[in-house]
Amino acid sequence: WHFQATPMDQWDYTSVQQIMTLDMPVNGEMRHVIVHAPKNGFFYVLDAKTGEFLSGKNYVYQNWANGLDPLTGRPIYNPDGLYTLNGKFWYGIPGPLGAHNFMAMAYSPKTHLVYIPAHQIPFGYKNQVGGFKPHADSWNVGLDMTKNGLPDTPEARTAYIKDLHGWLLAWDPVKMETVWKIDHKGPWNGGILATGGDLLFQGLANGE
Numbered sequence: 001w002h003f004q005a006t007p008m009d010q011w012d013y014t015s016v017q018q019i020m021t022l023d024m025p026v027n028g029e030m031r032h033v034i035v036h037a038p039k040n041g042f043f044y045v046l047d048a049k050t051g052e053f054l055s056g057k058n059y060v061y062q063n064w065a066n067g068l069d070p071l072t073g074r075p076i077y078n079p080d081g082l083y084t085l086n087g088k089f090w091y092g093i094p095g096p097l098g099a100h101n102f103m104a105m106a107y108s109p110k111t112h113l114v115y116i117p118a119h120q121i122p123f124g125y126k127n128q129v130g131g132f133k134p135h136a137d138s139w140n141v142g143l144d145m146t147k148n149g150l151p152d153t154p155e156a157r158t159a160y161i162k163d164l165h166g167w168l169l170a171w172d173p174v175k176m177e178t179v180w181k182i183d184h185k186g187p188w189n190g191g192i193l194a195t196g197g198d199l200l201f202q203g204l205a206n207g208e
Contacts, residue, residue, distance in 0.1 A: 001051030006040050007074060010084045011064060011125065012096035012141070013040035018104050024112070024174055026054050035173050037105060037116050039098025040075075042068060045173060057176040059169060060099045060118050064092055083125045089147060093163070095123025097188070104191030106200070113170045113179060115194055117202060119187030120165040124148050168192065168202055 006013040015038040023032055026045065033054060034046045041062035045054045053073035058065075065075040083090040103117040124147035132142045139145060151157045166184035171177070190203035 003044070003046055003051050003053065003073070005036070005038050005042065005044060005073075005075075008077075008082075010082070011040070011092055011094075011123075013038065013064075013094075013098065015039070017098070017100055017102065020105070020107055020114070021048050022107060022173065026174075035107075035114060037100045037114070037118075037171075039094060039096075039100065040064070041094050041099035042075075043114075043116075043171060043173070043176065044073065045176075046073075055176055059116060059171055059178065060094070060120060060167075062093055062099065084127060084142075087127060090125040091122055092125050093120060093122045095121050097121045097123075101188075103189065104193075106192040106194035108194040108198070110196070110198065111170075112172070112174070114173050115192045115200060116169040116171055117189050117192055118167045118169050119189065120163060121187050122160065122163050166205070168200070 005015045017038045019034055019036050021034055023030055032048045034048045036044045037059055041058050041060050042056050043059040044056045046052060047054060056068045056073050064078055064081040066078055067076045069076060081090050100116055100118050105117060106115045126144040126147045128142050128144050134140050151160055164187050166187040166189050168182040170179045172179050184204055185206055188205045193201040
């Protein structure tokens, strides 16, 4: 079986992030499931044997989708976010670095919580002017890369920096909600280790 989290992907929301198997109650019945928190900002629970979509919800703020279809798990797209179709500039959250990247998340069988090293790094999406043209010294994804540096004005630059966030999220995969979170000084922090002694370890981007 297979499950595609982001059909028609145009934001680089890959789903190669860590996948874990758990035994947890779903609608009052114990199920052997897969849980996954990919780049697109949604947390998924799937049946490990069949791939059946069981539940899904955004674990951080995101603006590319208006939610998930409750039966299939397919995204309900925000039309404004489909920049390859409408030709408009799109200030996407999350950006291509995702809401969770390669940094490992963790699960504690004692607390029954999933611990996610989440972050928010927006990105400006805009079709490449004149269609796709390859560049030897650039990221060849069909985007106008001039839209992706820091904004020119001090006001816009300050607003963008305020949109950069990093968190350690304690996520309940049954209730599909954040139980608690720790705000970090910025994004792109390390993976998480959960111990049997109820400790969590995480290295931060600032060296702490």
